[in-house]
Amino acid sequence: MSHRARLGQYRLTSPAGRFAVDVGLAGAEWYRSDVPRKRLKELMGRSDMPALRDCVLWLGLAGGAAAGGVALWGRWWAAPCFFAYGVLYGSASDSRWHETGHGTAFKTRWMDRVVYQLASFCMMRDPTVWRWQHTRHHSDTLIVGRDAEITAMRPARLARIVLNLLGLVDVPVALRLMAVHASGRLTAEEQTFVPPEQRRSVYRTSRVWLVIYAATVAAAAASGSWVPLVLVGGPRLYGASLFVLYGLTQHAGLGENVLDHRLNTRTVKMNAVNRFLYLNMNYHTEHHMFPMVPYHRLPALHEQVKDDLPAPYPSMWAAYKEIVPAILRQLRDPTYFVKRELPSTATPYRGPLDGLLPAAEPVERMSVQPG
Amino acid sequence: MSQWIRACAVDSIDVEDVAPLVVGERHLAVYHSEEGEYYATDGHCTHERALLCEGLAMDGVIECPRHNGQFDYRSGRALGAPVLVDLRTYPVSVRDGYVYVDIDG
Ligand code: FES
Numbered sequence: 001m002s003h004r005a006r007l008g009q010y011r012l013t014s015p016a017g018r019f020a021v022d023v024g025l026a027g028a029e030w031y032r033s034d035v036p037r038k039r040l041k042e043l044m045g046r047s048d049m050p051a052l053r054d055c056v057l058w059l060g061l062a063g064g065a066a067a068g069g070v071a072l073w074g075r076w077w078a079a080p081c082f083f084a085y086g087v088l089y090g091s092a093s094d095s096r097w098h099e100t101g102h103g104t105a106f107k108t109r110w111m112d113r114v115v116y117q118l119a120s121f122c123m124m125r126d127p128t129v130w131r132w133q134h135t136r137h138h139s140d141t142l143i144v145g146r147d148a149e150i151t152a153m154r155p156a157r158l159a160r161i162v163l164n165l166l167g168l169v170d171v172p173v174a175l176r177l178m179a180v181h182a183s184g185r186l187t188a189e190e191q192t193f194v195p196p197e198q199r200r201s202v203y204r205t206s207r208v209w210l211v212i213y214a215a216t217v218a219a220a221a222a223s224g225s226w227v228p229l230v231l232v233g234g235p236r237l238y239g240a241s242l243f244v245l246y247g248l249t250q251h252a253g254l255g256e257n258v259l260d261h262r263l264n265t266r267t268v269k270m271n272a273v274n275r276f277l278y279l280n281m282n283y284h285t286e287h288h289m290f291p292m293v294p295y296h297r298l299p300a301l302h303e304q305v306k307d308d309l310p311a312p313y314p315s316m317w318a319a320y321k322e323i324v325p326a327i328l329r330q331l332r333d334p335t336y337f338v339k340r341e342l343p344s345t346a347t348p349y350r351g352p353l354d355g356l357l358p359a360a361e362p363v364e365r366m367s368v369q370p371g
Numbered sequence: 372m373s374q375w376i377r378a379c380a381v382d383s384i385d386v387e388d389v390a391p392l393v394v395g396e397r398h399l400a401v402y403h404s405e406e407g408e409y410y411a412t413d414g415h416c417t418h419e420r421a422l423l424c425e426g427l428a429m430d431g432v433i434e435c436p437r438h439n440g441q442f443d444y445r446s447g448r449a450l451g452a453p454v455l456v457d458l459r460t461y462p463v464s465v466r467d468g469y470v471y472v473d474i475d476g
Contacts, residue, residue, distance in 0.1 A: 027419050041388065044427045103439045107429075128452070135438045135453045139419060198452060292427055292436050 003155050006334050009144050010153050012189040016145030020257070025143050031260040031349065032289050033305040043293045043301050046107035050296035051099075054276065055115060058096065062088040066231055073227060082230060086239025087277065090167065093122035094243035095279035095295075101131055104294040105279075121209065124174035124236050126181060128202045132193045138291060142256045142264045148189065151244075152252035154334035156327045161248070167240040174236075175213075181206035246278045249319045253326030253338045255354035261288040263340050263349060267302065267312040268319045285309055307345040373462075374475040378411070381468050389433060389444075391424035394474055399461065400424045401470060402444045404431060409463045410444050411472040417449065417456035 001009075009016035020026045035043070062085055069081035097119035099105040100112040120127040133148050140146035151161065163169050180187065181202050186194055194202065212232070219228040226234075254264045265285040270278065281287060283298035286305060293301050306312070313319040322338060329336045337354050376394055384390045384403040391414060392399040398414030400423045412433070416423055421437035428434075433444045440454030447458035462476040 041385075041427070046427075046429065103434070103441070109441075131452055135418075138438055195455060197455065290436075291439060292434060 003334060007153055007155070007157070010150060012145065012148055012192045014145045017192075018145070020140065020143050020146050025140070025257055025259070026146050027139050028259050030141075030289075031262065031347070033308040033347070035290070035301075035304055039304060040290070043290070043297045043304065045297070046104070046294060047296075048107045048111065050294075051105040051111070051115075054279070055096075057276070058088060058092055069230070070227060073225075082238070085231075086235040087242055088239070089122050089235035090237070090239025091242035091246075092277045093119040094247070095277065095281050097123050097125060097130070098134070098281065099279050099295050101134055102291055104292065121212075122236065124171060124178075124209075124233075126177070126202050126205055128198050128205065129177075129181075129186070129190055129194055132195075132198070133190075136193050138288065141261060141288060142251055142254070142258070144256050148193075150251070151247055152323075152327055152330075154256070154337070155331045156252075158327070158331065161244070165241040165244050167237040170240070171233075171236055178206040178210055178213075182210050242277060245316070246274070246281065248323060249282070249313075249316060250284045252323045253330065254340065255337045257352070258349075258354065259351060260349050261285050262309050262342060262346070266319060267309065268316060269312050269314050270316060274316070307343065308347060310340040310342055310346075372475050373473045375464070375471045375473050378463075378470045378472045381409070381465060381470055384409075384470075387428050389424050389426065389428045391422065392472060397474065398422065399472060399474065400433070400444075401463070401472065402428055402433065404428075404445070408445075409465060409470045411461040411463050412442070412444055412447055412458040416440060416442075416454065417458060418454045423458075 008014055011017070017026075065081045065085035065088065069078045069085055072078040072081060096105070096115055100116035100119060103109065103112050105115065106112050117127055120130065137147050137149040142150060144150075160169050177187070184203050186199060186202065216228045216232045220226060249266050249268045251265055254266070256264070258264050262285060265288050267285045268282045270282040275282060280295040280298045283302050286293070286298055286301045286309075289305070290301060302312070313322075326336070326338050342349060376392070378392045378401050379390060384401060386403055386407070387405050389400050389402050392401050392411065400412050400414045402410040402412070404410065412423070414423055415421065416435040416437065418435065418440050419437060421435050423433050423435060425436040426434050428444065431443055431445055432441050432450065434441050435454065438453050440452075441450040442448065442454060442458045443450060444458070445460075447460040449455055449457050462473040464471045
């Protein structure tokens with residue numbers, strides 16, 4: 001299969017998606033480590049306090065950094081302020097979006113909903129479309145033609161990944177999709193996972209967001225200053241790099257079309273600052289196996305199941321020493337993937353480690369259809 | 372037509388917990404609320420049919436283990452995406468220390 005044809009298989013409207021449904025890879029039962037019900041209930045238990053603390057810290061630091069940056073505007077000391085603001089807005093919002101999207105950050109449900117809307121806005125992700133897209137990612141993790149959240153395809157679109165360290169693909173795409181949604185349409189791919197009764201809220205949200213961005217641009221033009229754009233929208237560009245770097249550690253280079261998160265997902269040890277920014281999503285294998293467990297209980301869940309999982313990567317550096325060569329090799333040989341070794345204490349995996357794609361077919365063109 | 376089935380002993384489900392009830396091919400879920408009441412619903416999530424007995428019961432809500440979809444288990448009402456279709460509920464009665472479910476109710 002040519003590289004171009006293989007990349008075409010990642011589209012949700014591709015033959016690979018239909019193939020995955022036909023062979024039972026879609027919506028399948030995934031392996032889960034055995035955790036006694038009583039212990040799992042403890043781990044799933046909800047509390048407002050950890051997320052309230054982390055939210056106050058997140059918004060307080062972002063507000064302080066923004067105020068400092070504005071006060072020091074035009075001086076060099078504004079740069080570290082806006083760096084911090086950018087990271088908190090353009091990167092830390094990703095994990096807040098993720099955790100509140102699962103509804104596990106807070107015990108009080110309206111708090112999850114409020115933070116979800118705010119973080120979705122910061123990340124320029126429509127709250128409805130991305131909720132359904134992420135639902136699909138959990139049903140069909142790294143299933144080709146089913147999972148729309150595969151960042152490093154085989155072969156990887158390397159330029160896209162590098163440009164996205166500054167949001168240079170994501171942001172134009174998000175603005176284009178906002179315009180598409182505001183006109184009352186969804187893309188053909190979005191139509192495969194957003195139910196018809198949910199589409200009106202997509203159109204409504206994008207119209208509100210476009211008004212906010214238009215007002216920001218108008219404020220910048222009227223004041224003759226970049227400050228409004230540096231504060232709203234801009235951080236999704238200049239602050240995005242960390243979330244891209246965190247996100248790539250999750251699945252890049254690992255086997256596709258396997259029904260076991262131990263083989264297609266990484267757990268990476270990170271320091272306290274990264275775990276605050278990333279809300280413990282470095283325990284990613286555990287999160288995929290048990291999405292009911294809130295982020296602040298993932299370290300405890302890791303201790304519970306670690307003997308059944310491949311050894312965690314000791315650092316981001318260690319993970320990238322595997323990821324970068326794997327992605328580069330996949331540029332030449334898309335059949336290559338990293339095989340995760342299960343420890344002798346783990347329940348063995350007996351299925352195929354990778355593969356299961358249909359024969360090559362012409363690449364489909366992306367199209368926009370009325371919703 | 373009613374068909375009452377003895378589901379379990381009252382003390383076999385913790386408060387704020389859920390247990391499976393399998394009758395032939397059918398899967399149901401039985402709940403014990405914080406107020407001490409018992410409820411029963413279909414056992415599979417209406418989204419992608421995950422088993423609700425593996426989820427989290429809290430404040431009258433069952434949260435699905437697969438995508439965190441939430442249902443009010445007292446009424447069966449789906450509380451929002453990704454669950455959009457309500458759960459079927461069943462009459463429950465408690466007699467002589469046992470929970471009974473009318474699986475045709
Ligand atoms: S299977 Fe229950 S929410 Fe998806």
